[in-house]
Amino acid sequence: MQPEPKHILSFKTALTAGTIRAAADQLGLEPSTVSRNIASLEKQLATALIERGRKGVMPTEAGLLLLDYAQRQSGEMEALRSQLDALTNMKRGAVSIALGEGFVGDFSQSVLAKFSRDHPEISFSLNVGSTDQMTDAVIEDRAHIGLAYDVAPNARLNIIAHADRPLVVVCQKGGKFDAAGEARIAEFSSLPCAFLNKGYGVGAVIADMEASHGFRARAVMETGSIAALKAFVRSDLGITLLPEFVVADEIKAGTLRARKVAVLNFGCGKVSLFVRQGRRLPLAAQKLIPAMSRSLVALNG
Amino acid sequence: MQPEPKHILSFKTALTAGTIRAAADQLGLEPSTVSRNIASLEKQLATALIERGRKGVMPTEAGLLLLDYAQRQSGEMEALRSQLDALTNMKRGAVSIALGEGFVGDFSQSVLAKFSRDHPEISFSLNVGSTDQMTDAVIEDRAHIGLAYDVAPNARLNIIAHADRPLVVVCQKGGKFDAAGEARIAEFSSLPCAFLNKGYGVGAVIADMEASHGFRARAVMETGSIAALKAFVRSDLGITLLPEFVVADEIKAGTLRARKVAVLNFGCGKVSLFVRQGRRLPLAAQKLIPAMSRSLVALNG
DNA sequence: TTAAGCGTTGCATTCAGTGCAACAATTTTG
DNA sequence: CAAAATTGTTGCACTGAATGCAACGCTTAA
Numbered sequence: 001m002q003p004e005p006k007h008i009l010s011f012k013t014a015l016t017a018g019t020i021r022a023a024a025d026q027l028g029l030e031p032s033t034v035s036r037n038i039a040s041l042e043k044q045l046a047t048a049l050i051e052r053g054r055k056g057v058m059p060t061e062a063g064l065l066l067l068d069y070a071q072r073q074s075g076e077m078e079a080l081r082s083q084l085d086a087l088t089n090m091k092r093g094a095v096s097i098a099l100g101e102g103f104v105g106d107f108s109q110s111v112l113a114k115f116s117r118d119h120p121e122i123s124f125s126l127n128v129g130s131t132d133q134m135t136d137a138v139i140e141d142r143a144h145i146g147l148a149y150d151v152a153p154n155a156r157l158n159i160i161a162h163a164d165r166p167l168v169v170v171c172q173k174g175g176k177f178d179a180a181g182e183a184r185i186a187e188f189s190s191l192p193c194a195f196l197n198k199g200y201g202v203g204a205v206i207a208d209m210e211a212s213h214g215f216r217a218r219a220v221m222e223t224g225s226i227a228a229l230k231a232f233v234r235s236d237l238g239i240t241l242l243p244e245f246v247v248a249d250e251i252k253a254g255t256l257r258a259r260k261v262a263v264l265n266f267g268c269g270k271v272s273l274f275v276r277q278g279r280r281l282p283l284a285a286q287k288l289i290p291a292m293s294r295s296l297v298a299l300n301g
Numbered sequence: 302m303q304p305e306p307k308h309i310l311s312f313k314t315a316l317t318a319g320t321i322r323a324a325a326d327q328l329g330l331e332p333s334t335v336s337r338n339i340a341s342l343e344k345q346l347a348t349a350l351i352e353r354g355r356k357g358v359m360p361t362e363a364g365l366l367l368l369d370y371a372q373r374q375s376g377e378m379e380a381l382r383s384q385l386d387a388l389t390n391m392k393r394g395a396v397s398i399a400l401g402e403g404f405v406g407d408f409s410q411s412v413l414a415k416f417s418r419d420h421p422e423i424s425f426s427l428n429v430g431s432t433d434q435m436t437d438a439v440i441e442d443r444a445h446i447g448l449a450y451d452v453a454p455n456a457r458l459n460i461i462a463h464a465d466r467p468l469v470v471v472c473q474k475g476g477k478f479d480a481a482g483e484a485r486i487a488e489f490s491s492l493p494c495a496f497l498n499k500g501y502g503v504g505a506v507i508a509d510m511e512a513s514h515g516f517r518a519r520a521v522m523e524t525g526s527i528a529a530l531k532a533f534v535r536s537d538l539g540i541t542l543l544p545e546f547v548v549a550d551e552i553k554a555g556t557l558r559a560r561k562v563a564v565l566n567f568g569c570g571k572v573s574l575f576v577r578q579g580r581r582l583p584l585a586a587q588k589l590i591p592a593m594s595r596s597l598v599a600l601n602g
Numbered sequence: 603t604t605a606a607g608c609g610t611t612g613c614a615t616t617c618a619g620t621g622c623a624a625c626a627a628t629t630t631t632g
Numbered sequence: 633c634a635a636a637a638t639t640g641t642t643g644c645a646c647t648g649a650a651t652g653c654a655a656c657g658c659t660t661a662a
Binding site: 019032035039057155 | 638
């Protein structure tokens with residue numbers, strides 16, 4: 001076992017003060033207490049630490065060694081406190097985010113980039129994958145914050161904010177499957193489609209739509225990669241269904257076109273920002289969440 | 302103030318055990334105690350150290366920092382204990398002395414015997430061998446104090462005292478090689494000689510003499526044992542060269558004769574008392590050194 | 603819904619740590 | 633030369649902090 005800090009303090013003070021009584025005064029204790037503290041230390045270390053003389057106390061060699069140890073330990077403690085301070089003042093910190101596939105480009109280039117500029121000492125850990133994987137990561141505390149599409153209601157998750165982001169038909173602009181105006185459900189059965197897997201929220205929403213609207217899409221490709229979906233469309237092999245913000249860059253660049261589906265509430269998936277129910281988050285995460293939440297609400301408008 | 306060791310132990314155990322209850326079992330405490338110990342730590346450091354979850358506890362970032370601190374501190378403590386052990390063993394158990402071969406009889410029967418009577422709680426460890434071995438032993442901290450013949454200058458050694466002890470010719474009194482008066486160099490070439498090895502200071506001095514005075518001794522025996530040299534002479538097989546004090550007992554008993562060499566500064570070797578440069582010696586060694594030094598100075602007279 | 607397991611809290615108890623006073627030993631002082 | 637003063641230490645009564653016990657709130661698994 002380690003020696004008691006009190007004992008070491010008594011020992012240290014006795015040596016710097018020169019006498020046990022002076023140390024007792026300085027510490028606001030009784031000489032007997034200081035004496036016993038040192039004696040306890042000596043018993044624990046099985047060594048004489050001070051030489052008791054007439055004019056006070058002097059350190060033995062072992063005492064000098066212990067003094068050195070105490071000083072070093074004190075330095076370690078100071079370092080720890082400063083590290084801890086840095087942590088609580090958010091001069092440092094690490095936030096782990098579970099991010100749905102589609103958010104990588106959009107979010108890391110807007111919210112996270114800005115937050116990172118404002119708080120350069122905070123580092124991020126991005127965990128990218130399907131909606132199911134993201135919720136699992138948050139539930140099992142592998143990530144502080146989750147952001148995913150169409151998160152299933154879950155008692156263990158606390159949905160902080162959400163935004164309606166319906167699915168839109170995405171096609172190559174000027175390609176074989178390009179068309180103007182709103183898309184009709186019939187197109188899904190006739191045109192070649194590429195979809196995300198079921199584990200992804202987008203895939204789950206599509207499966208729901210098939211069931212509720214009674215159609216069967218002509219799925220020629222199913223993948224876990226949004227990049228693969230984009231490549232599918234860019235190659236003019238068919239169409240896909242995605243939330244519009246996922247392909248915002250391409251639409252702006254004029255390479256892809258997004259068409260709303262002409263059915264009320266079609267693909268009414270939501271983007272959800274969530275944490276684990278009841279989890280106390282680090283300060284860095286607590287500050288990041290409002291920023292992400294605001295950005296999400298902005299998507300609603 | 303430093304945190305209590307108990308608290309840190311509770312904290313550390315809780316994290317390694319995974320749950321507070323497991324830690325309580327392991328430490329033989331109640332879960333409440335462990336919980337409170339950690340809470341106290343958190344209060345003192347004003348930081349959350351663990352995340353309380355369903356399946357136990359997990360360290361926060363601050364917790365990881367504290368864990369690192371605890372581990373480092375534990376290492377410091379271990380180092381201190383080992384230093385203390387070494388110190389107490391030196392003090393009460395062993396002042397380690399590296400003793401040149403020739404000093405065994407003389408010194409262990411005078412200085413050491415007296416010192417041992419005055420300080421019965423101190424025991425000695427005598428490391429006997431050649432001069433080179435002795436200096437190495439001191440340099441590498443295998444011995445506290447070294448005493449040897451013809452120690453070469455060495456920046457890592459601190460020569461505390463030295464005494465001129467020229468070599469003398471030693472022969473069997475009344476034997477075939479006995480003679481009166483001073484010895485001449487020519488005798489070394491004509492008479493059978495036994496010498497110490499080069500590693501011994503005596504051997505090195507003899508080799509120097511051969512080079513500087515231009516003769517070649519008729520060495521019929523080279524050994525690392527002074528007892529063997531004495532036996533060589535006692536058996537009347539020839540002569541040897543040794544510092545006089547090595548054979549002081551035999552000369553006093555009248556069995557051997559020592560003759561000075563009739564050449565100025567011949568075999569002007571020195572006996573040196575030395576410690577490692579910059580070494581902080583245990584108290585016992587610090588007390589022994591003056592005694593040995595006095596004895597050495599007495600040899601000069 | 604029930605059961606089990608987690609960490610936490612309230613309360614009575616205990617024991618280690620503390621203060622007070624007296625003591626032995628030494629130096630300083632009258 | 634002896635008394636006073638100052639040193640560190642020890643005996644004893646006491647206080648307060650740490651502990652154990654039991655109950656609680658909460659979450660998860662069956």
